[in-house]
Amino acid sequence: MRKYRLRVGLDVDDTIYECNSYALSIINSRHHDEEPVSINEITGWGHYGRHSDERMALYGEPEFVRTQPIIPGAQKFVHELSRLADVFFITAVPPACMTARAERLRGDFPEIPPENIIIGTRKDVMAVDILLDDAAHNISSSRAAYPVLFRKPWNTDMSGLLAVNSYDDFLHLCKMVRSSFTEKAPDLSNGGVVCLVGPSGSLKNDIAHELIKLPRFEKPLTSTTRPRRAGESADAYRFIGEADFLREKDAGRFIETTVYSKYYFGTSDDEIAPIVARGHFAVIPIDICGALTVKNLYRSRAMLVFTNRRKNAVLLDIIGRETQPEDKVRRIMSLDFEYRNAEVCDVELPVGDDAAAAARTLEHMIGSAARRRPGKSGK
Incomplete structure (x- = not known):
């Protein structure tokens, strides 16, 4: 298959240059007699957190734009991205900052042609193949074929969007999109990771529960701050408090973390690796952001499976849940984005109302993939 050269759009503030954290460092130095403003106080774009007016004013100062630090790894990331x-x-x-922004980008990233620096507020008219942006409102209005959210503290409550945690994950996603999975099919001949991706109500957890009844399928224990649901098994997740979760995250326990409906989820490779080493299948119900991180780590030994259940059944499932109305609204509003995630999964699994039947179908699909790729292994 001929390589297709993608057109990739990159946001700049908090994607290439530090913006919010840099502004807070300035503000905290001005108000050193107060408790420092935390980055976690910024929960969205605009006036969030203490001294928000002062922070927003900084964004309109040319000197601020001229001196924004480059995010560590950004130059290497752009260089590698420009190769594919x-x-x-x-x-x-703002208009007063346009010259400063253009000069910084031309100086820091000489491999990008000047005509590829586009300054303006109408990101919704840019028809690139892939867009990386930390602002959820830009992702939701984007005309890009694959709008990708760059996970930051202020967008953690956005569920269902195609998202990445790091530059490395984004590079891998670009390669996956470019090849459309035709160059290297998943190799599960000696076990691997099966990531179940799909919207709320697509029976991901039910299918995982049915799969682990079958030989060689195991479910690694995922940690979450979500409360245990009525009737839910105590070993369905590792249920922990938010403070403990964040402490373990900072200590590097998890290979990926994500937030879904304001609850944290995290997967540790200590749970996955022993399963794969035994030649078994680690089954993980996971959002697309976490799945891409797992795919980046395990490469051809990971299969991303989109659980494709008809939308009306998904809606009925969400509406019937014993959750807060705002949670139901959030899940319903994200459905269109979540169904688009099928495009970056390896396979689609048709799901009706019988999770056991779907699990048997998936077992057959995995077996067929393993038979097509005999004798290969290696993480």
Whole structure:
């Protein structure tokens, strides 16, 4: 298959240059007699957190734009990305800051042609193949074929969007999109990781429960801050408090973490690796952001499975849950984005109302994939 050269758009603030954290460092130095403003106080774009007016004013100062630190690894990331895609910087700054922004980008990223630096607020008219942006409102209005959210503390409550945790994950996603999975099919001949991706109500957890009844399928224990549901098994997840979760996250326990409906979820390779080493299948119901991280780590030994259940059944499942109305609204509003995630999964699993039947179908699909790729292994 001929390589297709992607067109990739990159947001700049908090994607390439530090913005919120840099502004807070300035503000905290001005108000050293107060408790420092935490990055976690910024929960969305605009006036969030203490001294938000002062923070927003900084974004309109040319000197601020000229001195924003480059996010560690950004230059290497852009260099590697430019080898497989035409890269466009798509950035919104006030008119007074446009020259400063253009000069910084041209100096820091000389491999990007000046004509590929696009300054303006209408990101919704940019028809690139893939867009990386930390602002959820830009992702939801994007015309890109694959709008990708760059996970930051202020967008953790956004569920269902195609998202990545790191530059490395985004590079791997770009390669996956470019090849459309035709170059290297999943190799599960000696076990591997089966990531179940799909919207709420698509029976991911039920299918996982049925799969682990079958030989060689095991479910690694995922940690979560979500409360245990009525009737839910105590070993369905490792249920822990948010403070403990964040402490373990900072200590590097998890290979991926994500937030779904304001609850944290995390997967540890200490739980996955022993299963794969035994030649078994680690089954993980997971959102697309976490699945891409797992795929990046396990490569061809990971299969991303989109659980494709008809939308009306998914809606009825969400509506019937004993959760808060705002949680139901959030899940329903994210459905269109979640169904688009099928495009970056390895296979689609048709799901009706019988999780056991879907599990048997998936077992057959995995067996067929293993038979097509005999004798290969290696993480």
